[in-house]
Amino acid sequence: MASYLRSWLAIPTATVAQPQSDPDSPTTPTKAPEFTFTEPQIDDDELLDEDDVAPAFPAPNSAQRAAGSSAPSLLPPSTLMPPPPLPGPRRPGPPAPSSNSLMPPPTTTKAPKSAKKSGKVALAPGHSPLDWAALKSSGTDLRGGLTGLLRIPPSVLKMHNKPDDAWSAFQGKVYNITPYLDFHPGGRRELLRVAGRDGTNLFAKTHAWVNVDFMLDECLVGFLVSEPSS
Numbered sequence: 001m002a003s004y005l006r007s008w009l010a011i012p013t014a015t016v017a018q019p020q021s022d023p024d025s026p027t028t029p030t031k032a033p034e035f036t037f038t039e040p041q042i043d044d045d046e047l048l049d050e051d052d053v054a055p056a057f058p059a060p061n062s063a064q065r066a067a068g069s070s071a072p073s074l075l076p077p078s079t080l081m082p083p084p085p086l087p088g089p090r091r092p093g094p095p096a097p098s099s100n101s102l103m104p105p106p107t108t109t110k111a112p113k114s115a116k117k118s119g120k121v122a123l124a125p126g127h128s129p130l131d132w133a134a135l136k137s138s139g140t141d142l143r144g145g146l147t148g149l150l151r152i153p154p155s156v157l158k159m160h161n162k163p164d165d166a167w168s169a170f171q172g173k174v175y176n177i178t179p180y181l182d183f184h185p186g187g188r189r190e191l192l193r194v195a196g197r198d199g200t201n202l203f204a205k206t207h208a209w210v211n212v213d214f215m216l217d218e219c220l221v222g223f224l225v226s227e228p229s230s
């Protein structure tokens, strides 16, 4: 096969017909060279190359050939390959823990020493974050009766420092935190620490990742302004 392809890829033999040079007649037009394509001679035997030869069957080293038969046949068991050995008994593994084999390895039973105690409190039933979200979107007044937003100086903020009337400022915005007290995952006491004052720093130290603007948007009462000069 390969030699057949080679013969096709080879440049065909070209015979160039030389123009008849006649020195006496210079006006004779010069003929263009003629190309003659010579078809390659393919020997029939060449068409069958080693690539085309089918693999021997049965394979030269097979049991069938050893038995002297060209077709598969039922051979006496003595001529067949022996079956693979059966898996033996399992090798003994590492020794089982002495106390209870169902216990996890001792390395995972101890709590990590560096784990910080969570400051979260158990919220009363009906005070989950989902309940807070539901309350916010219920249309209930969470601003303590205010209809507009106020300009609130620190002296006014200070006056709202009781659990039933608690305001706190976070990043320049003043919120009525009273309705949120029982919903705060960190507990009422923690949140009341910032009642009547700016809680921005304490908030950022505790959980900067919490979105206060979103959590308390319905509790916004106004904006923190500097004390008016008298």
Ligand code: HEM
Pocket: 117, 118, 119, 120, 121, 177, 180, 184, 185, 186, 187, 190, 191, 193, 194, 199, 202, 203, 206, 207, 210, 211, 212, 215, 216
């Ligand atoms: C009014 C603004 C506040 C909102 C909306 C708020 C909201 C939250 C939220 C959503 C969590 C749960 C955080 C989490 O699961 O990762 C939380 C936890 C907590 N908050 Fe607040 N918080 C506020 C103010 C404060 C302030 C001012 C303090 C501190 C004085 C505080 C102390 C805590 C503590 C200690 C936790 C528990 C953190 C933990 O150990 O997981 N929070 N708060």
